[in-house]
Amino acid sequence: MNKEFLYHEIAAGIANQITSGVLKNGERLPSVRKLCKDHRVSMNTAKRVFLELEAQSLIDSKPQSGYFVSQRPSFRLPLPEVSRPLLIAYDNEPDELISKVYTDMGNEELTLFSISAPSGDLLPLAKLKKEIIQATTALKEGGTGYEHLQGNVKLRRMIAVRSLGWGGDLHEDELVTTNGAMNAVSLCLMTVGKPGDTIAMESPCYPGTLQLAISLGFKVLELPTHPTTGLEIAALKEAIPKINICLLVPNFNTPLGSCMPDEHKKEIVELLASHHIPLIEDDIYGDLYFGAQRPKCCKSFDKEGNVLWCSSVSKTLAPGYRVGWVAPGKYKEQLLKIKLIHSISSVSIIQESVANFLKTGRYENHLRQLRRTLQDNYQNYVQTIGEYFPEGTKTSRPQGGLALWVEFNKRIDTRKLYDLAIKQRISIAPGRMFTLQDQFQNCMRLCIGLPWSVEIKQKLKQLGNLAKSIASASV
Incomplete structure (x- = not known):
């Protein structure tokens, strides 16, 4: 078995015993050494299992004593139904x-x-204020000049560095900054589509995206979505002949909070690439994972530059700062032309302050x-x-x-x-x-x-x- 997923399987097994009541509240768990012996895993893997369970608030660690099932009562309500929208493209106005x-x-x-x-x-407001002041001092002309069309270099560099955490391996030159994630998605849609085209999305999906798509003259085809694993691939395969663009939120989408398994992401990326259908990936919630490790993105599996990966700090750090970005892959030059027309430049001071916040480790x-x-x-x-x-x-x-x-x-x-x-x-x-x-x-x-x-x-x-x-x- 792949070592990368081994600890997930062990953790899932213990988690199931806890939530099903096999392991009772307050009950002591096996030691790290015993877990190593029972599952024939390394010490590091065993420790990652406990970190995963602790991150899910299923267990508590007690110094010198070990790990115990959390005393907090677990409560699990039934899951909502898998959505079953009609596989028909709609261009009606979103509900008022x-x-x-x-x-x-x-x-x-x-x-x-x-x-x-x-x-x-829940936000570090005082620290952000200090970064704004420092950015005003550090930037040439106090940040009053136009920023480079691609955006603040330091910010793009820090985003590229962070992409290593989800298998992105991006370079700063592959990134373009935007005024928030919605601006990034909007630029992507105008880059790869035209009025009358059909966009495939999860159902339910973010209302702002529906409004944006319809306002730009697109049709929307909603696809069945599981509340835990996200978009149903069989439905996407059936819809392929009807669509021109795919727009997904694979990691913790709103409103379901589902997270698409990595193997599904890989399959979707390959499927869309084989049919020359661009994939716009909105990864705005990717940093807000509850487990021990950030999930990968569809962009992690992109070999042809067909995935336009979008994100921002609007849901994690500062909604009002409107700092976002996109890695547009092979569509970079077209997207830059669109950005020049619609935005010209992003806000220098804000981008510099966010870049410094990321660089110092305060963001993490x-x-x-x-x-x-x-x-x-x-x-x-x-x-x-x-x-x-x-x-x-x-x-x-x-x-x-x-x-x-x-x-x-x-x-x-x-x-x-x-x-x-x-x-x-x-x-x-x-x-x-x-x-x-x-x-x-x-x-x-x-x-x-x-x-x-x-x-x-x-x-x-x-x-x-x-x-x-x-x-x-x-x-």
Whole structure:
């Protein structure tokens, strides 16, 4: 067996024993040495197994005593259904609900479960302010001049260095900076497509991407998506003759939080390349993994330059900074021409400050804490949902990211839930926002990027009671 995946298999086996109740809360686990002996693995592999389980909050380490099953009660609700959209390309306007919900953004009087971004309370604001001041001092003319068309060299270099962590092995010259990930995706679409073309996407998918695609004159073909493993490859193969572009979020996509297995990524990259269909990969959530290791990207398997890999710091560090980038592969020159027309330049001071934050190692330190917080939040949300939401509620099991997908029974319309919740100063993202088709009316996305508190738990309890009231009224 490949050593790279061996520790994942051992960790998964122990995790299954914990979640199924075979191993009880507080029970002591075998020592590192015993694990080495039982599974015939090295000391390093055994340690990685325990790190993986600890990262999932399934076990706790006690100095001089070993590892124990976490005392925290585990709570697992059923998984939502695999989506089954019609394999038909749509070009109708996205539901007006999207605009309605996104007007809530920035409203400090609301509890914003609807906006998929980390709360400012979870971000290193003071350190970022210092970086801005230092960037103003360090840059020529205080950063008032135009930046190079490809973007800040230091930032591109640091992104290239970080790509080694997911098998990217990028060079700074292969990268182009953008004004956030949506700008990167937009440039990619204008580079590889034209009005009337059909884009294949996961279903459900990010509302902003739907709006962007339709505004540029594209049609959208939504594909069946599993809540854990992501896009169903068989459906993509069936859709190949109908599509011109594929746009995917393989790592912790919103709203499901699914993570496509590496073998699926490789197969999809090869499939699309063989049919000369460009793949735009939005990897904006890739750094927010809950396990011991960052997942690979589709770009990791790209041998022909057919994958346009996009990302940013909007979901990890500073949403308002609008710092993003793209590795456009063989489409680089065309994309630069489009960027020159639409953007000319990115903001010098902001890019310099983010580059320095990455270079000093502060970004990685921040990510470690943020990932732990988000995973704890996820578990707190599911625990509370299990206690207070209607019977039969299902939730996704994100392996990273900021989103939790909730599926009610068919009697509960989350449009109605939104209208009731907003009166109690709670904003949710109803499921109908995440599709162009007539589906997901009984679903919603919750952002887990809010600091956990008694108040947040109370707001979730209120949501549960409101959902119960809708279910009762519909009987």
